[in-house]
Amino acid sequence: MYHFAPFPIYVVYSRQNQLDAAYEVDELYREKQYEQQRSVSADAITREDTDRSSQFAARNYYLRVASLLRKISSTKIGAILLKQFKTAVYIVPRTGGCYCAQTYPLIYQIAPEINYSRGKGSSYIWFAPDEKFQDDVLFHELVHAYRFAFDKFEPRSVANGEYNTEEFLAHQLQNIYLSELKKPIYFTYRTEEISTKARIYEHFLTNPEFPMVLKYFLRHEYLAMLAAHVEGSDYNPFRDAEKIEQKYLERLGDPTIKTLPRF
Ligand SMILES: [Zn+2]
Incomplete structure (x- = not known):
């Protein structure tokens, strides 16, 4: 051992x-x-x-x-x-x-x-x-x-089953880890498709559940909160969660919706 x-x-x-x-x-x-x-x-x-x-x-x-x-x-x-x-x-x-x-x-x-x-x-x-x-x-x-x-x-389905909450958390942290090492990051946990921060953040704007689940983890998962403050990773959706949410709302273009609920 x-x-x-x-x-x-x-x-x-x-x-x-x-x-x-x-x-x-x-x-x-x-x-x-x-x-x-x-x-x-x-x-x-x-x-x-x-x-x-x-x-x-x-x-x-x-x-x-x-x-x-x-x-x-x-x-x-x-x-x-x-x-x-x-x-x-x-x-x-x-x-x-x-x-x-x-x-x-x-x-x-x-x-x-x-x-x-x-x-x-x-x-x-x-x-x-x-x-x-x-x-x-x-x-x-x-x-x-x-x-x-x-x-x-406690896995729950996110974005029509594209992820569950546990895989979403693990995959985002894995990409933060890879980004700190200046290595290529992955589009999803299911494939080995290499991607970029811009493309993944853009994908997060296709379904409100992505900004919502980022918000959920920032509120309920200590590790996500710590990750949001970790330096050295260009890719960090926990750090950038507010910007991603704002961008989503901007695109939505409904001035009566000022915030998204937590997942
Ligand atoms: Zn996993």
């Missing part, structure tokens, strides 16, 4: 343990032993593989993820995010086919029904670093982990 001190962030190579537990986890699900299923699964995910054959891959994994975490913590927005964590985050390899970066709570909801992506507290990030899955993607996933940590993860 690699502990990214002083933060409660642990990189745990648990690939074999996850594979070994998969059958039992499925069985417990079939037997409707949901609490037991959850605890067996959490244990497998957060316990380091000890078999000799995993040692080399584990060391490699720790080196690669540690270097991405160091890069994140060297940025202003990254340092702000990392400082917030009070509960553990486990970064672990994915066992099966990808998508190779996803974040889930360890204590997910089992009543009234099982929902693996609802829960609070400690979380784990399935992450396999490669050319595509780099520091900015890990940063994005850490935003989801942060939201779970503070029991705030």
Whole structure:
């Protein structure tokens, strides 16, 4: 295990343990032993593989993820995010086919029904670093982990399902992060389409829900408030939220509407 001190962030190579537990986890699900299923699964995910054959891959994994975490913590927005964590985050390899970066709570909801992506507290990030899955993607996933940590993860559809609120927040912060590093930013979280601040802000004027959701996060999400004041990122829709809202209202051209509601 690699502990990214002083933060409660642990990189745990648990690939074999996850594979070994998969059958039992499925069985417990079939037997409707949901609490037991959850605890067996959490244990497998957060316990380091000890078999000799995993040692080399584990060391490699720790080196690669540690270097991405160091890069994140060297940025202003990254340092702000990392400082917030009070509960553990486990970064672990994915066992099966990808998508190779996803974040889930360890204590997910089992009543009234099982929902693996609802829960609070400690979380784990399935992450396999490669050319595509780099520091900015890990940063994005850490935003989801942060939201779970503070029991705030609650996705709601934005702009006819173009985003949900959680992906919108994570994607905006990811672009702020990339902008601080003077790297290309992405139009949306769904594709790898490179874009510009001007084009993305222009897109925010196509649906009132974009300025509204920026307003919502500035009011309710401490991280968005902190991000609005972070220096060094040309792209920063939290800093620019008021201007975006004013521009939207200008285009609307209805003098009786002076402000938009929060999302
Ligand atoms: Zn995401």
